[in-house]
Amino acid sequence: MRRIYLGTDIFRKKDSFYIKGETYHYLKNVLRLKKKDIFIGFDGSGREYIIEILEVGKNEIAGKILEEKEVYSTELPFDLQLFQCIPKGEKFDFIIRETTQLGIKKIIPVISKRVIVKIRREKIETKLRRWQKIAEESAKLSGRTLVPEIMFPVKFEECIKEKKDFGIIFWEGERNFTLKDFIQKLKEENIKNKKINVFIGPEGGFDEEEIKLAKNYGYYSISLGKRILKVETASIVALSILIYELENL
Template sequence: MQRYFLEEQQIQGDTVEFDKDSERHIRTVMRMQRGDEVIVCVSGSCHIVTLEEGEPLRAVIREKETADREMPVQVTVAQALVKADKLELVLQKGTELGAAAFIPFQAERSIVKTDPKKQDKKLPRWKKIVKEAAEQSGRRLVPAVFNPIGTDNLIRRFGEFDLVLAAYEEQAKIGDKRAFFEAVNELGEGKSVLIIVGPEGGLSAGEAERLSRSGAVMCGLGPRILRTETAPLYMLSALSYHTELSR
């Protein structure tokens, strides 16, 4: 069933009023008519609604959706700034895999640099990508997407999380197979996790030392070297398996 994320003011009692983008999608793309049902979500609460006729498009709430597809742990992805298509892939697929938030950060080896003049256009596009991915994958919540920050500011946020994991290529090269497994194996339901992935050239030795000294667990991700856009998806998949499928 098609899903739409709305604002609180769009629901009054048992009546739902759609915004223009959602209405256009319902009428033009889905070609739905009066009597058809969709799911609307507001602040993590989702309802099955029946479409009515009229301008603007409205619907009536029928019942509350009971299925919950959110991960039992809150995973924030700190992805170093990379080329636009790679970052957008991480946002889209990371949302499908259950990420709760995304924090782009400026790493030493990031080819892409932050440009405040362009950022005002990028952030709305990033938020649109995660919103559409959340609708497609049946999420209850749309992940938060933050403006890019520096590594020092990222480290200052470590205290917000129960566990910080950083993918580090050098750990994989020396055959590390335990750090990621052991850290995740002790992770309980309701905990918060920050996963950190460097840019195309990886984290520098200096960055890795600072992250480790500040409490991050430096992890190898198996015997193969993963691309920057693959690593966070691997980590999210492993966390999903551990917290959702293996229990």
């Protein structure tokens, strides 16, 4: 059965509702759904519904909730947040797409000292809508019930202060503490429902002052190994290992 992201607002009325805009176009012109067709709609906050199409109009589709579907949770038992320094080109799109599939809860674009990308203020909202759409599509394809929230870009020195239970910052200059060491430490803790903040640098990495500041706020500086990885590779590798080792503790 088709599974479509519809957001939370549309489900405020528990009986019937209307689908408009891009989702209307997708259902009508791409999937070519018709009256009495049934699909699964999910709201991105953990709920799924079996929906019947009542009518397909010129600008909207009328739908009806047949039942709330029992959801098998695919979400992580802990709150994993990615603080990703903004890389060049379309790398950030790729990172959002792949880390959403891995189970990330929230993605915060970070502006650190070595970030080259300059996003003009008037284009930020457009970027955020695009990034959020990528997260929605990736969540749908990977069978997630939650859609990660893509936050407004924040300067490094501000977001490093955000509250967390555990925090790590990956740095190619680290020689003494590895991801394996950090995972071993977490295995000795109860991490269920705990918030883990993960910082990944831009091209050129973090500078030593940023690492020092992070440590002052309780972050572990961590090495990913002897070789320097590209930004998008580091994000996928680091989160994949973390999730694999910690998900079933």
